[in-house]
Amino acid sequence: MAVTNDVKLVVQDLSVYYGAFQALTSIDLTIPSGAATAIIGRTDAGKSSLLRSLCRMNELWGGVTTEGRVLLDGKNIYGPDVDVTRVRRRIGLLARRPHPFPKSVFDNVAYGPRLHGVRQRNELDEIVKRSLKRAALWNEVKDRLQISALELSPGQKARLCIARALAVEPEVLLIDDPASNLDPVSIAKIEDLILELKEFYTIVLATDGLQQAGRVSDYLAFLSEGSLVEFGPTSDVFARPKDKRTEDYITGRFN
Ligand SMILES: Nc1ncnc2c1ncn2[C@@H]1O[C@H](COP(=O)(O)OP(=O)(O)O)[C@@H](O)[C@H]1O
Numbered sequence: 096m097a098v099t100n101d102v103k104l105v106v107q108d109l110s111v112y113y114g115a116f117q118a119l120t121s122i123d124l125t126i127p128s129g130a131a132t133a134i135i136g137r138t139d140a141g142k143s144s145l146l147r148s149l150c151r152m153n154e155l156w157g158g159v160t161t162e163g164r165v166l167l168d169g170k171n172i173y174g175p176d177v178d179v180t181r182v183r184r185r186i187g188l189l190a191r192r193p194h195p196f197p198k199s200v201f202d203n204v205a206y207g208p209r210l211h212g213v214r215q216r217n218e219l220d221e222i223v224k225r226s227l228k229r230a231a232l233w234n235e236v237k238d239r240l241q242i243s244a245l246e247l248s249p250g251q252k253a254r255l256c257i258a259r260a261l262a263v264e265p266e267v268l269l270i271d272d273p274a275s276n277l278d279p280v281s282i283a284k285i286e287d288l289i290l291e292l293k294e295f296y297t298i299v300l301a302t303d304g305l306q307q308a309g310r311v312s313d314y315l316a317f318l319s320e321g322s323l324v325e326f327g328p329t330s331d332v333f334a335r336p337k338d339k340r341t342e343d344y345i346t347g348r349f350n
């Protein structure tokens with residue numbers, strides 16, 4: 096278990112509203128660096144809203160109000176002089192059920208780097224290879240980088256989307272519900288991958304799968320109805336939940 100004292104993200108008094116509806120209420124949360132933090136909770140608890148607000152993706156929709164602060168390495172990503180493109184590059188989001196672009200495997204991974212101005216073919220080759228290796232997909236696709244990404248299996252597509260996210264070298268990887276819609280073998284591969292990736296990246300994972308959170312996360316944050324109920328090392332929260340609501344959720348899920 097990677098237990099660190101270094102902090103990557105600090106969420107302070109974060110509230111998110113969709114129009115008049117308050118989806119997150121005054122969240123305070125410290126996310127350790129170089130570890131995996133799982134955000135757990137029932138459907139509609141606010142897990143996806145929290146992930147999106149950690150990389151300024153909520154505001155892509157109209158009518159969303161965000162209050163509070165999110166400090167990345169001590170600096171507020173909602174501050175006045177912030178380059179949002181750079182924030183989204185440093186903090187990558189893998190949305191729930193991500194889709195590859197209808198392009199080649201190579202072009203999917205090269206997409207982000209090209210957008211950020213990388214033009215040289217040998218540099219792109221290197222980035223694509225490194226990202227696919229890191230996403231544990233290289234061996235399966237190295238001889239067919241030019242085929243359409245849509246020809247890959249669902250599990251390979253999921254890892255391709257991870258490679259695409261890694262290609263711009265983020266520091267934080269936000270992963271929304273990686274098990275959604277995948278078969279058990281593909282899920283196991285993704286979980287193994289998360290365990291490897293947390294050596295290099297700070298990972299925040301939203302899931303309603305408690306077993307999955309137990310397998311891959313070092314820290315656990317339990318959300319209920321838009322509020323943070325409990326946060327701590329995963330093993331502590333499982334063994335000794337402090338709040339009755341956490342206890343009910345955990346026992347309800349395992350029984
Ligand atoms: N874009 C949106 N517009 C309006 N309401 C939303 C939007 N996204 C989420 N919500 C609402 O916010 C609450 C939290 O949703 P969400 O963050 O998706 O929870 P979770 O990921 O835990 O299921 C839900 O009540 C949901 O209906």
Ligand SMILES: [Mg+2]
Nearest residue numbers: 142143144301
């Ligand atoms: Mg969700």
